[in-house]
Amino acid sequence: MNREFLYELLETGSVSGNETELEKKIYDYMKDKADLVTVDELGCVTAVLNPAAPFKVLAAGHADEIGLMVSAVGSDGTLMATKIGGIYPTTYPGHKVRIYTKNGILYGAVANSRDIAKNADLKVSDLRIDIGAKDKEDALRYVELGDTVTFDTGVRELLNGYVTGRALDDRIGAFIVMEALAEAKKKGAAVGCYAAATTGEETTGNGAYFTASRVKPDIAVAVDVTYTSDNCGISEALTGDVAVGKGPVLCNNPSIHKKVNSLLRDCARRLGMAVQTEAASGQTGTDGDTMHLTGAGVPFALVSIPLRYMHNPDEVGSLKDIQECIDLLAEFFASLTADTDLKPF
Numbered sequence: 001m002n003r004e005f006l007y008e009l010l011e012t013g014s015v016s017g018n019e020t021e022l023e024k025k026i027y028d029y030m031k032d033k034a035d036l037v038t039v040d041e042l043g044c045v046t047a048v049l050n051p052a053a054p055f056k057v058l059a060a061g062h063a064d065e066i067g068l069m070v071s072a073v074g075s076d077g078t079l080m081a082t083k084i085g086g087i088y089p090t091t092y093p094g095h096k097v098r099i100y101t102k103n104g105i106l107y108g109a110v111a112n113s114r115d116i117a118k119n120a121d122l123k124v125s126d127l128r129i130d131i132g133a134k135d136k137e138d139a140l141r142y143v144e145l146g147d148t149v150t151f152d153t154g155v156r157e158l159l160n161g162y163v164t165g166r167a168l169d170d171r172i173g174a175f176i177v178m179e180a181l182a183e184a185k186k187k188g189a190a191v192g193c194y195a196a197a198t199t200g201e202e203t204t205g206n207g208a209y210f211t212a213s214r215v216k217p218d219i220a221v222a223v224d225v226t227y228t229s230d231n232c233g234i235s236e237a238l239t240g241d242v243a244v245g246k247g248p249v250l251c252n253n254p255s256i257h258k259k260v261n262s263l264l265r266d267c268a269r270r271l272g273m274a275v276q277t278e279a280a281s282g283q284t285g286t287d288g289d290t291m292h293l294t295g296a297g298v299p300f301a302l303v304s305i306p307l308r309y310m311h312n313p314d315e316v317g318s319l320k321d322i323q324e325c326i327d328l329l330a331e332f333f334a335s336l337t338a339d340t341d342l343k344p345f
């Protein structure tokens with residue numbers, strides 16, 4: 001995998017609805033690696049192998065991240081914000097943030113105090129971003145209402161191939177589908193293979209809807225991060241025993257297609273790769289749910305990358321898991337044939 005490009009993506013701001021800079025980078029990266037690269041009106045980039053092939057498989061990773069949006073400016077020049085996606089307001093006070101303005105990145109510090117630090121019920125409307133402005137007029141010279149905001153946290157490598165950074169969710173998924181498509185080309189994939197970096201997963205699901213409606217795939221695979229049960233993770237009883245560093249995760253739930261799942265398991269077996277299993281009781285909360293219900297309906301599966309501390313300023317994942325997700329998906333792309341029958345009986 002191209003680790004430098006991965007880190008470049010992770011350093012780029014892509015708050016839901018404001019993914020253009022990231023999508024452009026993916027478009028340029030894939031130009032010489034796919035048979036065709038397209039961009040739609042939302043900015044979703046789709047890289048394609050064998051665009052004329054009638055049997056189509058679509059793998060999607062979402063390019064957007066959670067964050068804040070500037071909603072108002074106080075008379076003191078501090079910024080107020082509303083949430084974009086599932087943020088935790090208590091993770092913001094005391095942190096540096098980046099504000100993505102039309103003239104580039106502006107930095108701010110989120111106000112903190114003893115009272116704020118003790119407030120477990122802190123709401124997003126309680127946050128105040130200090131950009132050093134003298135007053136409202138001064139702030140509005142640099143910031144527009146609607147500008148998006150992320151934590152100002154960079155990528156750092158940890159021990160044993162672990163990596164930490166902001167919003168690995170799900171820029172690592174967008175990276176994985178693209179790298180897998182490039183690998184599938186080398187493996188001689190024969191069916192129509194589509195890798196999409198979707199917009200809007202954290203808020204509206206619009207990118208997955210636009211993309212799947214246009215591609216009309218026979219199979220869809222969502223590639224997204226998932227919660228783990230290790231290191232302050234969630235209950236094993238709820239979602240299964242899932243840990244960072246132990247490989248890609250396949251999901252069992254009522255809507256995930258069992259035959260697609262077993263094809264993915266066959267691929268892992270051929271590669272000698274361990275996969276983990278998670279459970280979801282209803283929808284998956286990913287682009288898979290959206291792609292599933294487009295057109296005449298699309299059988300789908302979910303390949304998840306285990307991730308600690310999801311939606312926090314510093315998430316933790318593993319480069320080994322990322323590489324294995326690439327390998328698994330490349331093998332899946334390359335193993336499909338036009339007569340793949342998905343009927344259960």
Ligand SMILES: [Zn+2]
Binds near residue numbers: 062170201225
């Ligand atoms: Zn996600």
